Amino acid sequence: MKALVILALMVTTVVIANGQTAEASFHIASGQYIHSKMQQAKATIDAALAKYPNDPKLTALREKIKEEEKQNQDQQNQEQQDQEQKEKEQQQKDEQKKGEEKKQDEQQKKEEQEKKEEEEKKKKEEQANPEEQKKEDQKKPDNLDREKLEEMKISEEKARMILEAMKNQEKQYLQQQKRKATKSKDKSKPDW
Numbered sequence: 001m002k003a004l005v006i007l008a009l010m011v012t013t014v015v016i017a018n019g020q021t022a023e024a025s026f027h028i029a030s031g032q033y034i035h036s037k038m039q040q041a042k043a044t045i046d047a048a049l050a051k052y053p054n055d056p057k058l059t060a061l062r063e064k065i066k067e068e069e070k071q072n073q074d075q076q077n078q079e080q081q082d083q084e085q086k087e088k089e090q091q092q093k094d095e096q097k098k099g100e101e102k103k104q105d106e107q108q109k110k111e112e113q114e115k116k117e118e119e120e121k122k123k124k125e126e127q128a129n130p131e132e133q134k135k136e137d138q139k140k141p142d143n144l145d146r147e148k149l150e151e152m153k154i155s156e157e158k159a160r161m162i163l164e165a166m167k168n169q170e171k172q173y174l175q176q177q178k179r180k181a182t183k184s185k186d187k188s189k190p191d192w
Contacts, residue, residue: 022052025045025047026055029058
């Protein structure tokens with residue numbers, strides 16, 4: 001359809017150009033060029049140049065149109081290269097991200113495996129020496145939940161220090177409390 005329209009315009013332009021002077025053809029072609037009707041302008045100039053091959057204005061306008069077409073083509077090529085470059089960079093970023101995610105997954109699996117092995121080792125040790133484990137548990141303050149410590153942003157060492165201080169305060173409080181007599185008072189004797 002587009003080709004048919006262009007062909008009709010070319011034929012019309014040739015008919016018009018055949019009946020006009022080089023100057024009139026130049027004005028028609030320059031008007032088409034100004035209104036960005038490049039195909040029509042090329043057809044008008046080609047028809048006029050066939051009739052007036054040595055006209056400098058027509059030749060200059062034809063060169064100008066060729067130059068603009070080349071610039072448009074170069075710009076399209078550059079845009080296409082830029083788009084391809086962006087796609088390539090995005091693909092590299094995606095591959096790098098996938099690689100990092102895979103690495104993190106492998107690291108996490110490795111840490112989980114090490115944790116399991118450590119737990120199994122502890123279980124074996126507990127089964128082998130339950131008495132020693134009880135002694136160790138008595139030496140350590142209450143077992144601390146690591147997740148809760150992380151939420152509170154407190155290190156395990158600091159939490160143990162706080163627990164030990166609280167334990168000492170409790171002991172001191174209990175020592176300060178009056179002790180109740182284990183035997184009931186003899187009311188026949190004086191209070192002092």
